[in-house]
Structure formats: structure tokens, C-alpha cells
Amino acid sequence: MSRLWRLVLGGLVAAVPLAAWSDVTADRLARGKYLMDSVVACGNCHVQRGPQGEPLFERGLSGGFKFDAPPFTSYAANITPDAETGIGRWTEAQLVKAIREGVRPDGSLIGWPMPIEYYRHLSDDDVAALVAYLRAQPAVANAVPKSVYRIPLPASYGPPVGKVKAPPAKDLRRYGEYLANIAHCMECHTPRDDKGELIESRLGAGGQPFKGPWGVSVSRNLTPDAAGLKSWSDAQIAQAIRTGVRPDGQALKPPMGFGFYSKISDADMKALIAYLRSLKPQKP
Ligand code: HEC
Ligand code: HEC
Known part of the structure; x- marks a missing residue:
């Protein structure tokens, strides 16, 4: 092989990891932007x-x-x-x-x-x-x-987080649960006891009040009970999450981040809804 060719080939070999690196970076940034603009909504x-x-x-x-x-x-x-x-x-x-x-x-x-x-x-x-x-x-x-x-914060939020892998996106219910976690849906949509702790046995039952410039809003029941989303179609649930408009035309109040949730992809919305439909029905 001529020296020139070796140089060219050497350059190619060096160029490959570099290109792969910038692809990884571009993909990361795009994923980060999507999560920020939509479901995670920091x-x-x-x-x-x-x-x-x-x-x-x-x-x-x-x-x-x-x-x-x-x-x-x-x-x-x-x-x-x-x-x-x-x-x-x-x-x-x-x-x-x-x-x-x-x-x-x-x-x-x-x-x-x-x-x-x-x-x-x-x-x-x-x-x-x-x-x-x-x-x-x-x-x-x-x-x-x-x-x-005015009251002490906990000593920690738990042991150090090790490696975390998201469930496969094709497992709709589990991936939907993952999305609901990173969107902290259930933190707002589960009632709290008098110590302010979430009542886990009432997951998704709603009933938490939120005060703000909008007055008071109370989180709603997201479970497949008659008092919740049982009779809503997928399209109606998606519309409420994305636009804050209920099937009866009523506009939902903050602090839920409708402006962000409007950008949740169709695939992610499908997973979120599959998860909501899998919740244990909760009476009011
Ligand atoms: C419900 C509101 C809320 C959401 C959602 C939220 N944060 Fe925060 N964040 C806060 C508040 C309030 C503080 C300050 C807490 C304090 O003073 O101890 C904070 C503090 C922080 C800090 C510490 C910064 C510093 O200088 O001390 C970081 C980093 C941070 N947030 C990143 C994020 C990211 C990234 C997200 C999304 C994944 C996010 N936060 C979502 C309310 C929120
Ligand atoms: C910061 C708190 C908060 C977060 C986070 C939040 N919500 Fe909400 N959500 C509310 C409140 C409060 C209402 C009721 C507002 C009203 O009645 O005006 C509501 C209303 C709804 C409704 C309408 C239900 C009905 O019966 O009208 C749906 C559906 C919903 N949320 C789903 C979700 C999902 C899914 C997520 C996560 C992707 C989520 N919410 C995250 C506070 C929150």
C-alpha cells in the first residue's frame, strides 16, 4: 500500500469515531429537547x-x-x-x-x-x-x-441511583408507566394524608388541591372508574392532556403543564393512555 493510501485510510478510521460521536451528541440533544419540551417539562x-x-x-x-x-x-x-x-x-x-x-x-x-x-x-x-x-x-x-x-427536608431521597434502563417502548403499559413517572403525573393525581404523604393505595384517585393565581384547582381521578376516565375515548384523554379541554368543553386550570404536554408524541401518548387504563379503578 502506498504511503498516501495509508494516510487516507488512517484519516477515515479517525473520522469514523468522530462522526459517530457527533451523531450521538446530536441524538442526545434532540432527545433532551423533546423530553424538556413535552413530557418531562422541567x-x-x-x-x-x-x-x-x-x-x-x-x-x-x-x-x-x-x-x-x-x-x-x-x-x-x-x-x-x-x-x-x-x-x-x-x-x-x-x-x-x-x-x-x-x-x-x-x-x-x-x-x-x-x-x-x-x-x-x-x-x-x-x-x-x-x-x-x-x-x-x-x-x-x-x-x-x-x-x-420550615420543616426539615428528609436526610435523602433514597440510596444512590445505580444504572437505570427504560422499559422497551413496545411494552405500552410499562413504557407508559415510565413516562408517567418522569412526568410525575401521579404525584399530583394521588391524594395526600394529613402528613402530606401520598396515599399509594389511592394511586390516581385525584383530589389534591393546588392554589395559585388561578384560584384553586383540584386534581382529578385518572383511573378507569365511572368517576374517572372510564367512559372517555383515547382521543378525549389525549385532548385533555394536550390542550386542557375536557370532553364537556370545560377548560382545565393550571398547574398541569398543558403547553408542554401539547408536544407529547402520538406514540408516547398511546403508552401513557395504556398505563392510565391499567390503573386500579378508584371510587371518589
Ligand atoms: C414542581 C416544580 C419543579 C420541577 C418540575 C422541577 N424542578 Fe428543579 N427545582 C425546583 C425548585 C423549587 C428548586 C429549588 C429547591 C431548593 O431551593 O432547595 C429546584 C432546584 C433544581 C436544581 C438545583 C439547582 C441549584 O442551583 O441548587 C436543579 C439542578 C434542578 N432543579 C433541575 C431540574 C430539572 C433538570 C428538572 C426536570 C427534569 C426539574 N428541575 C424539575 C422545582 C422544580
Ligand atoms: C402539577 C400537578 C399536575 C401534574 C404534574 C399533572 N396533572 Fe393532570 N391535572 C392536574 C389538575 C389540578 C387537574 C384538574 C384541573 C382543573 O380541574 O381545572 C388535572 C387534570 C387532568 C386531566 C383531566 C381529567 C378530568 O376529569 O377532567 C387529565 C386527563 C390529566 N390531568 C392527566 C394527567 C397526566 C396523564 C399527567 C402526566 C403526563 C398529568 N395529568 C400531570 C394536575 C396535574
Whole structure:
């Protein structure tokens, strides 16, 4: 083989991993963007808001939204890559740990209402995609006030998360459960006891109140009971989730992130509905 050919071939061999690497990166970013814009919807809490609570999408995920509840006054953090006021200095591994375990690089715990228990279910691939997306966003400077927790946070949200794999997408019910977890649907749609703990035996029965500028909304029964979604068609369920409009024409109130959920793909919606239909029916 001539020296020239060897150089050309050597160049090709070197070029292959490079191309594969940028494909992986592009796929990751695209997956991260899809999850952020739709089912995971971190922006429902982390998008900066104006005085009337209106989302300021041009300010990205720079935070500041205030959550006022008896046990805490917390503020969604700035999760843009700004070095001073955001997550600009955090490594990829530190971000993964923060999202799935609620532990910051300094060891402190991220507080309510970020649904860490649900984000523990995020697969290694999906959490990497979310982190790739976060790190690719423009840095936005926005200093957010410090949250105040009037009752102690738990010592941890659980043991370190090991390797997590999503169930296969063709297993509709299980993949739908995975999506419902990373969307924390059941965190809002399950009633709580007087200690604020979710009543797991009443999974999906609804009945949790949410106060906000919209007044009070109460989460609804998502189970296949007559008081829930039993008589709704798949199209009616999809319409309510995507647009916030019920079959009777009534418009649903926040805080469910309809603006995000409008971008849930048809395949993912089918899986979510298969999961909802598999829930144990719950009476009111
Ligand atoms: C229900 C609202 C809510 C959702 C949804 C939510 N967060 Fe948060 N997040 C918060 C709040 C509130 C804080 C601040 C908590 C505190 O001060 O301890 C926070 C803190 C954080 C922090 C810590 C930043 C810092 O500087 O301390 C990171 C990182 C983060 N969120 C990332 C995410 C990502 C990524 C998602 C989506 C996968 C997400 N959050 C979804 C409410 C939310
Ligand atoms: C932050 C809390 C929250 C999250 C997260 C949330 N929801 Fe909701 N959802 C609500 C509330 C509150 C209502 C009722 C609003 C109203 O009555 O105006 C509602 C209404 C609904 C309805 C309409 C039911 C009916 O009988 O009218 C459906 C369907 C629904 N949610 C499905 C879902 C699914 C699926 C997910 C996850 C992808 C989800 N929700 C995530 C709070 C939430």
C-alpha cells in the first residue's frame, strides 16, 4: 500500500469515531429537547415568570418562580449554564446526581416541590439527554432568592441511583408507566394524608388541591372508574392532556403543564393512555 493510501485510510478510521460521536451528541440533544419540551417539562417550574405568572420563555430556564406552601417558601433555581447564578460550574455527573438524587455538588439536598422521587426513574440515557440539553442552553444571569424550609427536608431521597434502563417502548403499559413517572403525573393525581404523604393505595384517585393565581384547582381521578376516565375515548384523554379541554368543553386550570404536554408524541401518548387504563379503578 502506498504511503498516501495509508494516510487516507488512517484519516477515515479517525473520522469514523468522530462522526459517530457527533451523531450521538446530536441524538442526545434532540432527545433532551423533546423530553424538556413535552413530557418531562422541567420548564413548567423552571421557566422565569413575569409579574402575572406568565412564562417568559425568552429568559429560558433561569428560574425564580415562587412556591408558597405552609411548610416552605421555595424558588425554582436558575438551571441555565450561567457560572454565577446558574449551573455553569456543575459537571455532567453532578447534574445527573442533582436531578435523580436531589443532591447538589456541595452535598446539600434540593428541596420541595421538585419531584426528585419521580426523577429517580429517569433512565441513564434520558437523564444524559436532559443534561446535554441543559448545558447547550444560553447562560442567563438571574439570582434567585434562597428557599426557606420550615420543616426539615428528609436526610435523602433514597440510596444512590445505580444504572437505570427504560422499559422497551413496545411494552405500552410499562413504557407508559415510565413516562408517567418522569412526568410525575401521579404525584399530583394521588391524594395526600394529613402528613402530606401520598396515599399509594389511592394511586390516581385525584383530589389534591393546588392554589395559585388561578384560584384553586383540584386534581382529578385518572383511573378507569365511572368517576374517572372510564367512559372517555383515547382521543378525549389525549385532548385533555394536550390542550386542557375536557370532553364537556370545560377548560382545565393550571398547574398541569398543558403547553408542554401539547408536544407529547402520538406514540408516547398511546403508552401513557395504556398505563392510565391499567390503573386500579378508584371510587371518589
Ligand atoms: C414542581 C416544580 C419543579 C420541577 C418540575 C422541577 N424542578 Fe428543579 N427545582 C425546583 C425548585 C423549587 C428548586 C429549588 C429547591 C431548593 O431551593 O432547595 C429546584 C432546584 C433544581 C436544581 C438545583 C439547582 C441549584 O442551583 O441548587 C436543579 C439542578 C434542578 N432543579 C433541575 C431540574 C430539572 C433538570 C428538572 C426536570 C427534569 C426539574 N428541575 C424539575 C422545582 C422544580
Ligand atoms: C402539577 C400537578 C399536575 C401534574 C404534574 C399533572 N396533572 Fe393532570 N391535572 C392536574 C389538575 C389540578 C387537574 C384538574 C384541573 C382543573 O380541574 O381545572 C388535572 C387534570 C387532568 C386531566 C383531566 C381529567 C378530568 O376529569 O377532567 C387529565 C386527563 C390529566 N390531568 C392527566 C394527567 C397526566 C396523564 C399527567 C402526566 C403526563 C398529568 N395529568 C400531570 C394536575 C396535574
